[in-house]
Amino acid sequence: MGELRLMKGNEAIAEAAIRAGCDGYFGYPITPQSEVMEYLMAEKPFERTGMVVLQAESEVAAINMLYGGAGTGKMVMTSSSSPGVSLMQEGISYMAGAELPAVIVNIVRGGPGLGTIQPSQADYFQAVKGGGHGDYKMLVLAPASVQEMCDHVKLGFEKAYQYRTPVMILSDGAIGQMMEKVVLFDQVPRRTDAELIEQCPWASNGRPKTRNHNIITSLDLDPAGQERVNLKLQAKYRLMEQNEVLYEEIQCEDAEYLFVAFGLSARICQKAIDMARAKGIKVGLFRPITLFPFPSMEVSNVGNRVKGILVVEMNAGQMIEDVRLSVGCKIKIEHFGRFGGIIPAPDEVVRALEQKIIGG
Amino acid sequence: MTEEIIIAGFGGQGVLSMGKILAYSGVMQNKEVSWMPSYGPEMRGGTANVTVIISDERISSPILNAYDTAIILNQQSMDKFEKTVKPGGLLIFDPNGLTRLPERTDINIYSIEAADEAGKRGLSKIFNMIVLGGFLKLKPLVAPEFIHKGLEKSLPARHHALIPENEKAIEIGKELLTPVHVLN
Structure with a gap:
């Protein structure tokens, strides 16, 4: 059995990211999820595992840092709350289009607009029906306990890489703020460069002479090409529907x-x-x-x-x-x-x- | 066994940390626990409350509107939570600063002059542990050895030297409790 702790949901997400072998967290503070980055900054995973923790200048910057990091195959995560996640929608659509794996956490608060800082589930449509433009889906996990907040981070990364897709953890301010018992899984070592190259042959992380350039993009001006991209995405979503229902x-x-x-x-x-x-x-x-x-x-x-x-x-x-x-x-x-x-x-x-x- | 508790008072009285120590002690005794704080605009206005549930079974809703026990430390909280105690339940309050005493006749009511006592002894920082002691005398949900472990876990290491003082405050609280209205 793993380590037993009493933790807030937000803290469990942060600790789980470290333990899952996450390479980088990029975020911008917003209630009710600021404890995610607070915990990471206090815990200093850059000393523990080498994981980067960076406060971006905005949510728009954070999601694009995710795009860049994920494009090199690195395991990256961000978290925010409703208004901040709205700002990220363009980036999420681009990541879905470019087939980039990442975990995005939304600790939902009441809206619309700036709304309130109290818990809500009003971002279901945004998460599930595609909050950004284009025909895309994310795998969306809905934890109901602090234990699941922890476990879904690890599961989210696994599925993000298995399907090359952004994964969203859709939770709310109450589960983020409450403390419950949680059994933490053991530390998974961060991938070495060699493991990353082997596991992510699509990643844009330095071209050896043995292959052509890997290009990370969501742009194809040729409609026939763009339709092929869409067909590939839809096939992936059908596979998720068959195999990933929980x-x-x-x-x-x-x-x-x-x-x-x-x-x-x-x-x-x-x-x-x-x-x-x-x-x-x-x-x-x-x-x-x-x-x-x-x-x-x-x-x-x-x-x-x-x-x-x-x-x-x-x-x-x-x-x-x-x-x-x-x-x-x-x-x-x-x-x-x-x-x-x-x-x-x-x-x-x-x-x-x-x-x-x-x-x- | 499931005990559903609301602890409510001003920010700075140690309401949240009292709940945390109780919850962590429950974890040490292998109970299921949940700790759900107020974190919204009301907290920013000066009041703080936390719902703590300690149970032998998996906890369902961490959010409640009726409680087995209410521990009430200011007037706003009395106005808000006196009515939420389940019939036959328990209300513990510190009369310090209260303008209206509880009026229910279908619950057990005890007062604890913890603020006064803490002031006299120069122990204002562990006022909340005095209150916790009063609660534990009536509802010994967690054994003292697990309270000790809960204190170790929930206090940062630099404050571990204060654990004996905290435990002493719990004992003081047990002595200080005064019945106001007790059901037969």
Whole structure:
């Protein structure tokens, strides 16, 4: 077993990056995720593993530093919160187009605009449907605990390199700020230059005489060429849909009703399940862990066995669109959400289930 | 066993660190724990609170609106959290600076004059440990040896010389607790 600690979600992300063998972190401070860089600066991974930690002059600079670092094959990460992640969208689209691996963390706060610093899940659409331009997807992971904040960093890097794609960890201010027990995985050594060249033959990191130039770009003025790029990307996304779906089912076996929720909302729903079951309401929880690829088949299998579904999100109704597309229209599917940084209480969720689904 | 606690007061009273020491002590005793602070505009306005959950089982929601125990250290927090204690639950408060005492009759209420005592003894920095001692007397969730380990883990090494003083403050707190309203 790895090392046991009590950590904030933000700190777990930072420590996990060091331990995953990350080569460089580039970021710009913003509440509620500033502890990521604070932890890294205090921990000095540049002395521990040689990892670079750099405060960029803006989020736009940070994401382009990621583009540059990833282009050389280096394992790079950034983190920000909603307004900062909006600034990064152009860079993320370019990275998807140039097929560059990286981990991008969004500790979501209430919006729109500068919004609030309190937790929210209102960036689901931006993360899952492509916040930047063009037909691209990111693999999107939605941790619901500090342990998953840690584990998803390692998983994120693995998948980023396996598919040559940016991976997003979509969490929120509450999970970023809260402390829980976490078992840290052992240090993975940073890759040597020789390992990097062997594992990333596409990387632009110095041309030996044995190969042509590697060019990292998202530009192809020839539409036929650009269509080939798009076809390649789409094939990759279909492969992700086949192989990378993650989800969790809680008390679904005998469930007559179902909550569907991700991240913090899923934790609140677990408490709501206990409260509802104490009243004799048999409700379960389906928790998507990957938001793209979305567990469509899996939620449909569970969803079509129950009498009604309440999708609980800290937004005005975003993931519910994917639930409806997956489950179809035979089952009653409603949304319950709080906005702008308000976290729904478990008893509110039970009331919403009673009013919108059972009584509705 | 699951104990859901809210600790609330002014920033600077050691509310967050009291919660952290309690949570870390729980970890040392192999409990499940969560520690969820207020970090928003209210904190910037001077009040701070933290939800600590200690349990033998996996913790579901780290966010709650009803608590087994509320530890209340200023008037704003009394106004906000007195009503959130579950019926039959526990409220511990320091009367220092309060203008209105708790009025509930369906919960157990204890006062602890920790600020006063800490001032008299010149121990204002460990005021929060006195309060923690009062709580632990009523709810001995974590054994003293694990509190010691929790202090070791949550205090930076340069402050480890202060651990005996912190433990003494916990003992003082246990003596200082005064019943105000106790259910039969």
